[in-house]
Amino acid sequence: MQTRRWINTNQTQTLVLGNVLLYMEGVFNIARGTFLALIGAGMLLAGYGIANDKKIAWKLGVMTSLLSIAMRLTSQSIGFDTIFSLVFPVVLFSLLLHPLSRDYQKIWFS
DSSP states (O other), rough: OOOOOOOOOTTTTTHHHHHHHHHHHHHHHHOOOHHHHHHHHHHHHHHHHHHHOHHHHHEEEEHHHHHHHHHHHHHHHHHHHHHHHHHHHHHHHHHTHHHHHHHHHHHHHH
């Protein structure tokens, strides 16, 4: 029997934290605007897919977090507000690309 879950606590700590941040950033991005809403929807899909061990979802999570960083850097002048708004996307990107997360997804994801 296959189970569907929102968070898989059997994964590495970096991947679980990245999964939670994908959900949080996805909801916040949906509330921010039109193009960021598309990125946010992709983050929510990626979070659900990562919790269910899908390799394509991990790639989608990396891509959407990188897009979120790029959108914030190009849409504003560089200042304290921009640096502060980059905290969660940069942490999310680094958690998904952490060696523990990459090794786990290479071995266990389908």
